[in-house]
Amino acid sequence: MAKLKKALKKLVRRKANGAGIHETQHAIEQFLFRQAELLDGKQWQDYIELFTPDGVYWMPPEPSHTHWDGMPAIFAEDRNLMTVRMKRILHPDAWSQRPLWETNHVVSNIIVEKETADEVQVRSRFHMLELRRDDVRHFAGAYRHTLKRTREGFRIKLQRVDMTNAQAAYDYVIQAWV
Amino acid sequence: MLQEQIPDLAKFVEPDRVRREVYTDAAIFDLEMQRIHEKVWIYCGHETQVPKVGDYYTVQIGRQPMIMVRGADGKIHVLYNRCPHRGNMIAGDRKGNTGEFFRCSYHAWQFHLDGKLKNIPMMEAGYKGTRYEKDKSDCNVKRAARVENYRGFVFASLANDGPTLKEFLGKAIVAFDDMCDRAPEGEVEIVPTCFRVIQHSNWKIFLENQLDALHPSVVHQSTGRAAHEVEKEIAKRTKKGEAPLSYHMLSAFATVTIDKWDSFQTINYPHGHCILTGYMGLRPRDPDTLAYDKVMIKAYGQKRFEEIVGVNIHHVLIYPGLSVQSPLQQLRAVRPLGVDRTLTEIWHFRLKGAPEPIYRRSLAYYNLVNSPSTLINADDLENFWKCHQGLSSDAGQWVSFARHMGRDLENDGVVETAPNCGTSEAPMRNQMKAWAEYMRG
Known part of the structure; x- marks a missing residue:
């Protein structure tokens, strides 16, 4: 894991200033792939640290929603709330975390939508397979990341997750970020 | 086997305990649906879910698929989601607007929003000499026996008799x-x-x-404690020394002890x-x-x-x-x-x-x-x-x-x-x- 962290740090530290579109595309792809690995590896603190201090993870219940603030949301979490979620998951009495639980994220179809000196807006598609006890569930949809360029590399200002399953009934619930 | 025991269901419930089959037996479940859910007042939805004429939401009452719809008269009707012709559901989506009437997607029978028959295609030529020539009372979409609205909350009962909604709620x-x-x-x-x-x-x-x-202190300790830790950290960092109330709502699951719950x-x-x-x-x-x-x-x-x-x-x-x-x-x-x-x-x-x-x-x-x-x-x-x-x-x-x-x-x-x-x-x-x-x- 230490190796993974080191690689990630090196990668996000690389400045995109002056880099060509291919370099930006490549750097963003690597960022999104590492993000998926952090989730699947249950590296929750490292995942939270990918966000800017005011960054937000948002999963709207309907694709028509245009902002997270003041709206019903499946997730609308800043770093404080993300920390609550992480601490809950790690608590020994989080009963629903006791059984076998693994995920596998695949991220693809990565398109840079907008790029300025400070920010990049990028959309992509994801597919997550979840194993809980003997049951497999699939969650899939679109990410839209607003990434900020910082000295440490890209940081997430807003991660919007439009899950295709979002409007269907949930068989059980979702315990961690998708 | 249990079917035979069902007349003795009273024996399944004692003042301080209940037989486990009450939760696990499929025959008892069917009987529950018949004797409880398809009889008493069941909440369908709130009137503001269907503000416009033709707006509907589907809802399950017991085993019955139902539709809550805003009628042309502004009243809310609760109908069985079943075409009287061949049984097709007349509303296929969970929610939507059906316009001025329902039109079955199978053979185009049409119904007013209160369930009354509007039109059957080929009525003259197709049904000459049949039972429908004289009497079309079977051709309406069946309505919930009783519908009542209390301060916007719409309930339906599938039984003709029984207490009024207010009597039921007490x-x-x-x-x-x-x-x-x-x-x-x-x-x-x-x-x-x-x-x-x-x-x-x-x-x-x-x-x-x-x-x-008793359960919150046992079951929700993890979230309560997690929220309490973050709540304290935020309080330390902010000028007012307070975290938003939402943290308190979560931390209460840990800070409210069993003694407190007992109070x-x-x-x-x-x-x-x-x-x-x-x-x-x-x-x-x-x-x-x-x-x-x-x-x-x-x-x-x-x-x-x-x-x-x-x-x-x-x-x-x-x-x-x-x-x-x-x-x-x-x-x-x-x-x-x-x-x-x-x-x-x-x-x-x-x-x-x-x-x-x-x-x-x-x-x-x-x-x-x-x-x-x-x-x-x-x-x-x-x-x-x-x-x-x-x-x-x-x-x-x-x-x-x-x-x-x-x-x-x-x-x-x-x-x-x-x-x-x-x-x-x-x-x-x-x-x-x-x-x-x-x-x-």
């Missing part, structure tokens, strides 16, 4: 009064998002958990309805609350305002299918899908005329506790599943509800738990008492 009607009275305009409106979560357990396990005041009270009414008191500390003296108080006093006057905000409710359970958290303007409608599968439909309401921060405060609870990413119900549902699985075991025949039994105070059919017995299993005893009465048929 004092549990406070669920809707408490919610609506907290609005300066005396009304609430739906927030148009419904969270739907399926649990793999019998419907009664969910209902029994709602007023089980709350349950009040158990006829028909299985119950209330758990304990108001979650939603009346701090912060500027948002004070601004809200001002609007409320202007609308109601000081005396009535005090009465309204003084109502001490955590949860109201309307048996057999509705759990209302009136001070937070949210409810969960419980739809049994099978003996071991239950759907909850979770809604949030806006207090009409209240300042925006009050809506946001309860919205935070809705998102954190009641959304599909719930920090609370994840552990409940885990227990419900384990309960249901465990009940298939032959190791024991009974489920026990004996906690604080014998200390209940009964007066005029209403059972109140004794002081410092808030964690009593009186609500479960009360629900099963109603269950046994209904199941006698």
Whole structure:
């Protein structure tokens, strides 16, 4: 894991200033792939640290929603709330975390939508397979990341997750970020 | 085998315990649907879900697929979602607008929004000499036997006879009064998002958990502690030394000890309805609350305002299918899908005329506790599943509800738990008492 962290740090530290579109595309792809690995590896603190201090993870219940603030949301979490979620998951009495639980994220179809000196807006598609006890569930949809360029590399200002399953009934619930 | 025992169902329920088959047997489930859910008043939805003519929502009542629709006359009708011709559902979507009438997608029979037949294609040529030439009374979409609306909350009963909605609700009607009275305009409106979560357990396990005041300290310790730690960190960092109220709502699951839960009270009414008191500390003296108080006093006057905000409710359970958290303007409608599968439909309401921060405060609870990413119900549902699985075991025949039994105070059919017995299993005893009465048929 230490190796993974080191690689990630090196990668996000690389400045995109002056880099060509291919370099930006490549750097963003690597960022999104590492993000998926952090989730699947249950590296929750490292995942939270990918966000800017005011960054937000948002999963709207309907694709028509245009902002997270003041709206019903499946997730609308800043770093404080993300920390609550992480601490809950790690608590020994989080009963629903006791059984076998693994995920596998695949991220693809990565398109840079907008790029300025400070920010990049990028959309992509994801597919997550979840194993809980003997049951497999699939969650899939679109990410839209607003990434900020910082000295440490890209940081997430807003991660919007439009899950295709979002409007269907949930068989059980979702315990961690998708 | 159990079918033969069903006439003796009374033997399945004793004052302090219930036979496990009550939760696991499919034949008993069918009988429950027939004798309870398809008879009593079941919550369909709120009138603001269907504001315009032709707006509809589908809803399950017992085993019956139903439609709640806004009629041309502005009234809300509740119809069976079944074409009288060949049985096709006349509304295929969960919600929508059907226009001025329903048109069956199979053979184009048309119906007015109150269910009455509008037109059958080829009526003259196709049905000459048939039973329909003389009498088309079979050609209407069947309507729920009774529909009533209390302060915007629409209920239907599939039985012609029985108590009126108000008689059925009795004092549990406070669920809707408490919610609506907290609005300066005396009304609430739906927030148009419904969270739907399926649990793999019998419907009664969910209902029994709602007023089980012992479980939060055991089950929700993890979230309570996590929230409490972050709450303290935020308080340290901010000038005012306070974290947003939403953290308190979560941390209370750990900071409210079992002793404290015992100091709350349950009040158990006829028909299985119950209330758990304990108001979650939603009346701090912060500027948002004070601004809200001002609007409320202007609308109601000081005396009535005090009465309204003084109502001490955590949860109201309307048996057999509705759990209302009136001070937070949210409810969960419980739809049994099978003996071991239950759907909850979770809604949030806006207090009409209240300042925006009050809506946001309860919205935070809705998102954190009641959304599909719930920090609370994840552990409940885990227990419900384990309960249901465990009940298939032959190791024991009974489920026990004996906690604080014998200390209940009964007066005029209403059972109140004794002081410092808030964690009593009186609500479960009360629900099963109603269950046994209904199941006698």
